Amino acid sequence: MTLPAAQSRLLSLSAGPGGLICAFRFQANQAPARLSWHEVQSAPPAQDGTFHWIHAKTADSRIQDWLEHGADVPEEARAFLAGRDTRPCLHMSEDGVHGLLVDLKMDAEAEDAEKGVLHFFLNDGLLITVRTRALQSTDRLRRRVEDGRGYGCTTALFGDLLECLGEGYAARLESLTDDVDDIESSVLSDRRERDRGALSAVRRQLAELRRQVHPERHMLGRLPAMRQAWAEAEALDHLAQGVDTLSHLSAAIDALYERAKLLQEEIAAQMSEEMNRNLLVLSVLTAMLMPATLLSGIFGMNVADLPGLQTPGAFWWILGGMVALGLGTLVFLKRLRLW
Missing domain, CATH: 1.20.58 (Methane Monooxygenase Hydroxylase; Chain G, domain 1)
Structure with a gap:
């Protein structure tokens, strides 16, 4: 006997897709509770301070199907979450906020760090985040939630996501700063055998970070001005702190980039002086x-x-x-x- 298409799809979803990374329910004065896929599908609307965070990867076709047909989000946000946009953006409406963040991938400790994208939807009772490759910010946030950290609303949870995003960028910037310090010490000691190649790699990575952080900083600067009724003032202050962190990181990246540029000019001057001699x-x-x-x-x-x-x-x-x-x-x- 052949099942109707809609019923077949629901049965497939109830089995639990491998693309579901984690899902949590947050309630006042209680530790976050992990949810199964069945509980995600049957979760009641937010009430009395209860809200959910659902984190998934879009590589799973059943997650794509759920985003298109099962997720309790506006139609515009539903299409966006299932889409393939790669540029940072932010859309706000009375029904919620959806947009895209650029983050570092989990394997971004390599010399040529790769970026990944995170689509999100946020309203008073739900935070949905979807990605294609493992990202540092959501991994940090997941570990915080698993350690029992509680949140009063989805805005506070999203503020912590921005904080985790800033931590990933800060760690990468710290690593690049150490590289520039080593190169500077080598240049001042007149040892330039490998400095030019190493400095070019650092400048390339800094330029990539600038292209990621600058648009996000300007885009997320609109969030603290949200006027939705469900956006609590304290949580908005937390959001503002996260945006300020990105602004400071942006300034630090610019300063380190200029420092690397000056070092490269110093190397060129030393080589020119040696050639003249x-x-x-x-x-x-x-x-x-x-x-x-x-x-x-x-x-x-x-x-x-x-x-x-x-x-x-x-x-x-x-x-x-x-x-x-x-x-x-x-x-x-x-x-x-x-x-």
Whole structure:
């Protein structure tokens, strides 16, 4: 017997998709409770300070199906959560807030850190976050919730998400600062064998961080001005602190980028100075050998009447003359302070 399409879809969802990373229920004066997929589907609307956080990955087709048909969110936000946007954005309405954050992936400790995107929806009783690859901010927030940290509303929970986002960026910036410190010490010690390549890698990563943090800072700056009734004043203050943290990080990234740029210019100046010294030495050697080269060229001509051909010891006299001319040229350059 063939089941109708809608009933078949509900049965598939009730089995619990692997794309559900975690789900929690928050209640006043109680520790967060983890929810099963069945409880997620049957969760009642928010009331008496109860709200939920659902975190999932969109790679699972059943999560996609739930976002499109089962999630209790407005139609516009439903399409956005299931979409593939990659640029930071924020949309606010009376029904809630939805948008996209750019974050560092869990494996972003490598030299070339990759970014990931987090789609979210927020209202008075629900926070939904979906991603394709594991991200640092939601992993930090999940561990905080699992450790028993409670929240009074979804806005406070989202404020902690921004705090976790800032912590990830701050850790990455601290690592890059250590790299710049090491390079600076090496440059001041006149050891530049690998400095240029390492500094180029640091500047590339800083430029990537700037492209991530700057748009988010401006975008999230609108959140503390929310006028929804469910946005508590204390939670909005927490949101403002998270945005301020991103602003400070943005300024620190700019400062470190300029510092790396100055170091690269210093390396270029040192290399130019060294090249000029080498060229000066080469020019002095050329000037010293020029009279000797002229003399050897004259006496190397195979023509008649060349003096010294039959004179005993003429070779040594000519050789001595060449050395004397070279030393005389060196003294002349010293007097002119050209060397």
